[in-house]
Amino acid sequence: MNLKKINIENKKIRDLIPQVLTVLTLISVIFYFATNAQINMGNRGISFGFGFLSQEASFDIAFSLIEFDGSYSYGRAFLVGLLNTILVSVIGIFLATILGVIVGVARLSDNYLIAKTAEWYVEIFRNIPLILQIFFWYFAALRALPSPENAINFYDISYLTIKGWYIPKFVWINFDIFCYSLILAFVSIYFLYRYAKKQREEFGKILPTFTLSLGILILIPLFSFLLLGVSLTFNYPELKQLSETSYTYENGVSIIPELMALALALSMYTATFIAENVRAGVMGVGKGQKEAAASIGLTKGQILKLVVMPQALRIIIPPTTNQYLNLTKNSSLAAAIAYPDMVLVFAKTALMQTGRAIEIISITMLTYLSLSISISLLMNWYNKKMAIKEK
Amino acid sequence: MNLAYLKPTKEKINTFLLLGSIFVIFAFFDILTNTFLNRNITGFLPQTISFFTPLILGYIGFYLIRIEFSGNRFLDKLNKNINSSNFNAFLTLLILFIIIKAISPLINWLILDANFVGSSKDDCTGNGACWVFIKVWFNRLMYGLYPDVEQWRVNSAFILLFTLVGIAFFVPQKIKKYFIIFLLFVYPFIGIKLLSGGSFGLVYVETAAWGGLSLTFIISAFAILFCFPIGVFLALGRRSSLPAIRYISIGFIELWRGVPLITVLFMAAVMFPMFLPDGTFIDKLIRVLIAITLFEAAYMAEVVRGGLQALPKGQYEAAKSLGMGYWRMNILIILPQALKLVIPGIANTLLALVKDTPLIFVVGLMELAGMIGLAKTNPKWLGMAMEGYVFAGLVFWVICYAMSRYSQNLEKKLSTER
Numbered sequence: 045m046n047l048k049k050i051n052i053e054n055k056k057i058r059d060l061i062p063q064v065l066t067v068l069t070l071i072s073v074i075f076y077f078a079t080n081a082q083i084n085m086g087n088r089g090i091s092f093g094f095g096f097l098s099q100e101a102s103f104d105i106a107f108s109l110i111e112f113d114g115s116y117s118y119g120r121a122f123l124v125g126l127l128n129t130i131l132v133s134v135i136g137i138f139l140a141t142i143l144g145v146i147v148g149v150a151r152l153s154d155n156y157l158i159a160k161t162a163e164w165y166v167e168i169f170r171n172i173p174l175i176l177q178i179f180f181w182y183f184a185a186l187r188a189l190p191s192p193e194n195a196i197n198f199y200d201i202s203y204l205t206i207k208g209w210y211i212p213k214f215v216w217i218n219f220d221i222f223c224y225s226l227i228l229a230f231v232s233i234y235f236l237y238r239y240a241k242k243q244r245e246e247f248g249k250i251l252p253t254f255t256l257s258l259g260i261l262i263l264i265p266l267f268s269f270l271l272l273g274v275s276l277t278f279n280y281p282e283l284k285q286l287s288e289t290s291y292t293y294e295n296g297v298s299i300i301p302e303l304m305a306l307a308l309a310l311s312m313y314t315a316t317f318i319a320e321n322v323r324a325g326v327m328g329v330g331k332g333q334k335e336a337a338a339s340i341g342l343t344k345g346q347i348l349k350l351v352v353m354p355q356a357l358r359i360i361i362p363p364t365t366n367q368y369l370n371l372t373k374n375s376s377l378a379a380a381i382a383y384p385d386m387v388l389v390f391a392k393t394a395l396m397q398t399g400r401a402i403e404i405i406s407i408t409m410l411t412y413l414s415l416s417i418s419i420s421l422l423m424n425w426y427n428k429k430m431a432i433k434e435k
Numbered sequence: 436m437n438l439a440y441l442k443p444t445k446e447k448i449n450t451f452l453l454l455g456s457i458f459v460i461f462a463f464f465d466i467l468t469n470t471f472l473n474r475n476i477t478g479f480l481p482q483t484i485s486f487f488t489p490l491i492l493g494y495i496g497f498y499l500i501r502i503e504f505s506g507n508r509f510l511d512k513l514n515k516n517i518n519s520s521n522f523n524a525f526l527t528l529l530i531l532f533i534i535i536k537a538i539s540p541l542i543n544w545l546i547l548d549a550n551f552v553g554s555s556k557d558d559c560t561g562n563g564a565c566w567v568f569i570k571v572w573f574n575r576l577m578y579g580l581y582p583d584v585e586q587w588r589v590n591s592a593f594i595l596l597f598t599l600v601g602i603a604f605f606v607p608q609k610i611k612k613y614f615i616i617f618l619l620f621v622y623p624f625i626g627i628k629l630l631s632g633g634s635f636g637l638v639y640v641e642t643a644a645w646g647g648l649s650l651t652f653i654i655s656a657f658a659i660l661f662c663f664p665i666g667v668f669l670a671l672g673r674r675s676s677l678p679a680i681r682y683i684s685i686g687f688i689e690l691w692r693g694v695p696l697i698t699v700l701f702m703a704a705v706m707f708p709m710f711l712p713d714g715t716f717i718d719k720l721i722r723v724l725i726a727i728t729l730f731e732a733a734y735m736a737e738v739v740r741g742g743l744q745a746l747p748k749g750q751y752e753a754a755k756s757l758g759m760g761y762w763r764m765n766i767l768i769i770l771p772q773a774l775k776l777v778i779p780g781i782a783n784t785l786l787a788l789v790k791d792t793p794l795i796f797v798v799g800l801m802e803l804a805g806m807i808g809l810a811k812t813n814p815k816w817l818g819m820a821m822e823g824y825v826f827a828g829l830v831f832w833v834i835c836y837a838m839s840r841y842s843q844n845l846e847k848k849l850s851t852e853r
Contacts, residue, residue, distance in 0.1 A: 063679035070683060077710040084709050155523045156516040157530050171835035172828045173790040176804055180828060183811070184821035373695040379797060391701050401706040409694045409702070416693035 081402060088399070096398050097122070103393055105384045107300050118394050125389035126411065132306050132385065133372040139311035140371060141364075144318025151323050162319070170316040175377055177313055182305035182381045189301075192283065192291040203281055207292065209299040210281035217275045225268035232264070233257040302383035306375065314371045318364055325360035326352070358430050365423050369416055376412075386411065443502045451499045452510070458496025462489040466532055470539050490528055497524035556816055568819040569826050572810045576826075579646015579801050585638060589649050592629045596622065596656075623660065626653075642720040646801040648830065651792045654724060654802070658788055661728045663781075666735025667774075671765060673736065674743050684736075691733035696791055699726045704798035723795055731788045738780035742773035782842030786835055793831075803827050 085092060097119040105112050108124045109131060150162035169177070187206065190196060195203035195210075202211040216222065240251040268274045281296025329352050337351040378385035379392055386408060395404045443451040466489040468474050477485045497518050505511055517527040548563025551570070559565035569576070578586050599622060603614040630653070633639035645653070672684030691699070703726035704719065711717065746769060754764040774781070796805030807823035810816060 063677050081709050171832050173793050175793045176828050180824040376695040376697045405702050405706045413693040
């Protein structure tokens, strides 16, 4: 009896000692670092704090989605960088998904040539470091484009030049009404799907949901154009002579080469990983599933939509979300080619000007960290929801 | 009107085969003369149609030779693999023609029009690549700013490493153990001493001068060496029953996995010195090495955790029932099995590590990509970016492709054993 009690206490103590030791070590290391940091900052005459965020930034940013110049604050500069990061990530994710799905499906093709081409695409672009691909596009490929006066002309609508890609500017009138009409369209499509599901489950009736929703998506915004005074005109880019040898385009929107190089490299690199996920997902659905579906008389389209895709997506989506996250984190390589993303604007330029290494690096890392954690929480929730419910 | 007459059938196989082959051969003849002889034999047609003639002719030809169960083994194989439907035939032709069209300028640029001899930019007279650039800068690309007369030290360090690794593969099991211990615990000190010098009559070479491809290898080797044990400890910590250790491990792993490497490198270069007592100085290369090691260790930990979770509970219970303690259980029973399960994952993490090393240029260390950045901004060699990055991409591709093939082979070998 007595022996047993001692043993239990022994185990408790044995468990406690390493934990206490680890925590104490961690605390002392942090304390050591913090004291040093305080002394160092004291020597340089700065004190820890985030007050600098409201100070005037006094530097310019080459490319920004919101208004910015030197008179705005460091906080605003951070926001510009964050928006640019989000912009290139969204473009990259969009392109990478399209390319990745195409390559992934191509790898499964029964056409030998197509499958091999897709395989070599994956092997080549996956095994070259991303930073080299970015450099290649930015310093080599896009530098070979012509100057503005000899631009590659796409039907007089957009022009590809060494200074960037000029596309028409969208000029909206009553843009908010158009947005409301789009929201209305999506809400009605949602209800249409619910109604169609009910019809299918209760009466066995199958509605042409895809055609109907496409119709809704076109008709409601069209309605807003015709009756509610929404209008859209384009400002086409025009060649303008600055001096004897220097030309530029005006009135359009310019997509800077940094953005193009980054988006191209990110999407081509990430697409290889997405392609592998897609391939694994489609191959993960057993042949018996398709045969069983065919044997109960489903059409080819129905098999794909009702049997293969739901199961394949369950395998594809989690690792692909991970790739989206990787793409977003990799977009920080923008700093290497001077695309003004969060790292370049904030962790480089702003840091150089203010010298506040600790605050700025912490903010940058925390932003990425919170993004990653929120996406992985979302992923866990999705996985739980989608997991096969076994009895 | 009987359209069925036009449908390729087995009965009239000879006619259709002959007709189809003529179309296909003519299509390829057209595109080949177009690409390599610069002569457009369909030039009399309107330009758009002339441009698409090979595609149209080939498409018709492929349609005509698509005969099911023809009995001709070669034809059946061809039809099954590249010509199973109209859409497939179209894609096949498109890919073949794009390859033919792309290969001629590519070979011209890479080899035929390229310049190989000479010693300055003026020797590059052709339209192709200027490989003279790579030739002249080759030493710099390999060794960075390491002094020319001392480069034998880098060479001998690597030759020694590769010989040791090579020997370790072939010696009998008994001695192998000592070889590996030597490689892991003694060789790194020898290698570092050889590279940095400062004693034994070797001239001191500061780490800022290290660079080029050899720096990529040095960083990869050290990061691999250290990130593996740290990763294993973190994985064990994350699976620990002791809450304090578990939460600290989770926090550590998720912190590194949630941020891009570039911010970690900035942290090591700019923020970390602020945390040290005034006057102490840690070499930048070492700071960067620590940053990369910790970063990759977090990824390694997640891979190892996958292996730990995949092991059946019975293994743990059996080990405990034999009276083994925590460390003995893990070292003798759990880890050998778990690590074997995740060898492909480990190989992928190491591959990612090698691909991440060029990033160190953001803090001013010049490995291969960084040296090319330096070389292409040299006033005597402006405009050589394409050659430089193609070369660097090729070098990295060979390394990474070899690694990924090796890991795939390992995976296959292990999966047949099970």
